[in-house]
Amino acid sequence: MLAKEAKRKRRLAMRQAARQLLLSEPYETVTYTAIAEAAGFTRNSAPHIYPSKAELFAALYRHEYDRWATAFVAMVTDSTQAPAVWLQDSLKHDGVLFRLAPLLEPLVLAELRVPVVASFRQYRFQLERKLSARLDELRDKTVQGAGAQLITHTLWTLSWIYQRRHGTAAEANAAAVARQYELALRRVVAEIARIRPPR
Numbered sequence: 001m002l003a004k005e006a007k008r009k010r011r012l013a014m015r016q017a018a019r020q021l022l023l024s025e026p027y028e029t030v031t032y033t034a035i036a037e038a039a040g041f042t043r044n045s046a047p048h049i050y051p052s053k054a055e056l057f058a059a060l061y062r063h064e065y066d067r068w069a070t071a072f073v074a075m076v077t078d079s080t081q082a083p084a085v086w087l088q089d090s091l092k093h094d095g096v097l098f099r100l101a102p103l104l105e106p107l108v109l110a111e112l113r114v115p116v117v118a119s120f121r122q123y124r125f126q127l128e129r130k131l132s133a134r135l136d137e138l139r140d141k142t143v144q145g146a147g148a149q150l151i152t153h154t155l156w157t158l159s160w161i162y163q164r165r166h167g168t169a170a171e172a173n174a175a176a177v178a179r180q181y182e183l184a185l186r187r188v189v190a191e192i193a194r195i196r197p198p199r
């Protein structure tokens with residue numbers, strides 16, 4: 001039991017260090033050594049916690065996505081919560097997830113061993129199926145699978161907005177871009193309104 005708890009704490013420390021570094025620099029420039037040092041470990045001891053940078057960030061994504069998706073579904077099923085407010089709060093607090101989401105397939109998973117990728121995708125499929133089932137049950141008229149589409153569309157919409165807001169390139173027309181963000185969020189809110197139960 002003590003060994004398991006120690007391992008859990010080491011993994012948590014590595015994920016937290018990776019999380020903080022990812023908020024300040026791109027994934028490509030975050031090194032495994034820097035993460036290990038920030039977590040209080042040596043470069044030689046870190047692989048015993050997570051074998052590689054890719055596996056560490058896949059685990060970080062898994063935790064961030066699990067937390068975010070669970071909270072999102074809870075918001076949708078609670079008709080007293082205002083979706084627009086929740087989405088804006090998510091943009092403020094879930095930056096790590098929105099940075100990782102577009103990188104997952106082309107970078108993170110591409111570097112992983114096949115069994116690890118298969119396990120990750122199986123986990124994500126099971127979680128999405130469980131959460132989307134809760135949304136699909138909200139109303140009889142809800143199209144089967146609409147819950148999963150809502151989760152995915154919301155994640156990618158928020159990731160797109162976050163990436164553009166925090167990108168290095170200056171936007172040519174800030175007002176027009178802000179309007180694009182507003183319209184994208186309104187579409188998500190409208191999708192939520194079609195699924196969630198009435199007050």
